[in-house]
Amino acid sequence: MTIPLSTRAAVLTAHGEALSLQEVPLPTTVEPGAAIVRLTCTTLCGTDIEIWSGTMTFPGMLPMILGHEMVGEIVALGEGTSDALGRALHVGDRIGWSESTCGECFGCTVLRQPVACSKRGYGFLQRSDVAPFATAGLAEYAYVTPGAAKLLLPTEVKDTWASMAGCAAKTVLRAFDRAGGVRPGSRVVVQGSGALGIFATAVAHLSGAGTVITVGAPADRLAAARRFGADAVVDIADGSEESVRRVLELTDGQGADLILDLAGAPSVGPEAVAMAAQRGTFVVVGSTGPVGDPIALSTIMGKELTVVGSLNGDIADYYRAIEFFRSFAGRLPWDELFSEPVGLSHASAKVAAMSTFGEIKAVIDPRLA
Structure with a gap:
C-alpha cells in the first residue's frame, strides 16, 4: 500500500488574510479504523468564513486548514476500517465523514448524543503543524481519524450534495x-x-x-x-x-x-x-x-x-441528509446552490466572495490547478 506522506493545502495562518498554499505532512502510518482520502470536493460553509474572518476564534487554533464539508476517495486504509453502518471499506471507495467523537464521555455514553461529545473533533480544530496535520477539506489529501464516523456514499448523490450534507444539510x-x-x-x-x-x-x-x-x-x-x-x-x-x-x-x-x-x-x-x-x-x-x-x-x-x-448534527443526521438528497434529487434545482469548482489556488478568492455574499456555496476541487 502506497501512503502519501504529505499534501498540498490552503492554510489559514492569520485571520482575515489570504490562505497560504503549503506542503503539509500526513501521518506515516494509518491507524486501525482510519483512512487517507484524496479529496474530490469541498464545499465552504458559513463557519469557515467566520473562522477565516476571526469572528469565531480561540487561542492556539492557527495555523489550520479550513473546510469541514468534503468527499474523498480512499487511497489508504487502516486495519478493520468500516463505515458507520458496518460496511467494509476498500481503497477506491468514495466516502464522506462526520466529525470524530470519543465514544467514552458523558455525552457519548449517557446522553448518547454525539454532538455532546466533550472531545468532538472537527477538521478545523486540528492545527496543521501538529499530527495528524491534515484532517480538513482545503487539501489534496485528508487523514480521516478512527473516531470519525464514515459513510460509503451512494453513486447517485453528487459530490457537491454529499459535501453539503456533511454540515449544512x-x-x-x-x-x-x-x-x-x-x-x-x-x-x-x-x-x-x-x-x-x-x-x-x-x-x-x-x-x-x-x-x-x-x-x-x-x-x-x-x-x-x-x-x-x-x-x-x-x-x-x-x-x-x-x-x-x-x-x-x-x-x-x-x-x-x-x-x-x-x-x-x-x-x-x-x-x-x-x-x-x-x-x-x-x-x-x-x-x-x-x-x-x-x-x-x-x-x-x-x-x-x-x-x-439545535447544535449542528451527528452521523445519524448526516446519513439522513444523504438519503434526503437521494430521495428528492429531481424535486428542486439543488445544483443552483453551488458555484463552479475551482482549485486550491483559488480558495482564498472563494472565501472572500462568500464573506461578501457573492456566492451561496463555493466549491473547491483540490484536483484542479
Missing part, C-alpha cells in the same frame, strides 16, 4: 427533527437566506408546510429562496419592525407555527418571538456568533412558546 435536518417536524399545512418562517436558510426553505416546502416565508437578504438570495419553495419572502433591509409586520400580514395576523433561526443576527430572537403564533415553536440553530438582543420572557410565557436549541 445535516444541521438543518436535525433542527427540523428537534422541532418535531413540520405539521402539514402549517406556517413556517425561515430566518436567514444563506445556504442553510435556503435549504431549510426547501425542507419546509417538501415537508408539506402550507406557507413558507423566508426572511433575509440580499435580493438575489431571496429570489433563490423562492425557487426553493418559499411562498413569500421578507427583506430584512426594511428593519425588524417591518419584517415582523410583514410576517404577521402574510399569516393573517396569526404568526408562524414554526420559526427557525438560521441567520444568527442579534435581532433574530426578539423577531422570532414577535412573529410566532400562539403555542408556536422557535428553533435556535444559527446563533453561534454575537450575543443576541434581549427576549421578553413574558411573551414566551404568554404565547406558550416552545424554544428549542
Whole structure:
C-alpha cells in the first residue's frame, strides 16, 4: 500500500488574510479504523468564513486548514476500517465523514448524543503543524481519524450534495427533527437566506408546510429562496419592525407555527418571538456568533412558546441528509446552490466572495490547478 506522506493545502495562518498554499505532512502510518482520502470536493460553509474572518476564534487554533464539508476517495486504509453502518471499506471507495467523537464521555455514553461529545473533533480544530496535520477539506489529501464516523456514499448523490450534507444539510435536518417536524399545512418562517436558510426553505416546502416565508437578504438570495419553495419572502433591509409586520400580514395576523433561526443576527430572537403564533415553536440553530438582543420572557410565557436549541448534527443526521438528497434529487434545482469548482489556488478568492455574499456555496476541487 502506497501512503502519501504529505499534501498540498490552503492554510489559514492569520485571520482575515489570504490562505497560504503549503506542503503539509500526513501521518506515516494509518491507524486501525482510519483512512487517507484524496479529496474530490469541498464545499465552504458559513463557519469557515467566520473562522477565516476571526469572528469565531480561540487561542492556539492557527495555523489550520479550513473546510469541514468534503468527499474523498480512499487511497489508504487502516486495519478493520468500516463505515458507520458496518460496511467494509476498500481503497477506491468514495466516502464522506462526520466529525470524530470519543465514544467514552458523558455525552457519548449517557446522553448518547454525539454532538455532546466533550472531545468532538472537527477538521478545523486540528492545527496543521501538529499530527495528524491534515484532517480538513482545503487539501489534496485528508487523514480521516478512527473516531470519525464514515459513510460509503451512494453513486447517485453528487459530490457537491454529499459535501453539503456533511454540515449544512445535516444541521438543518436535525433542527427540523428537534422541532418535531413540520405539521402539514402549517406556517413556517425561515430566518436567514444563506445556504442553510435556503435549504431549510426547501425542507419546509417538501415537508408539506402550507406557507413558507423566508426572511433575509440580499435580493438575489431571496429570489433563490423562492425557487426553493418559499411562498413569500421578507427583506430584512426594511428593519425588524417591518419584517415582523410583514410576517404577521402574510399569516393573517396569526404568526408562524414554526420559526427557525438560521441567520444568527442579534435581532433574530426578539423577531422570532414577535412573529410566532400562539403555542408556536422557535428553533435556535444559527446563533453561534454575537450575543443576541434581549427576549421578553413574558411573551414566551404568554404565547406558550416552545424554544428549542439545535447544535449542528451527528452521523445519524448526516446519513439522513444523504438519503434526503437521494430521495428528492429531481424535486428542486439543488445544483443552483453551488458555484463552479475551482482549485486550491483559488480558495482564498472563494472565501472572500462568500464573506461578501457573492456566492451561496463555493466549491473547491483540490484536483484542479
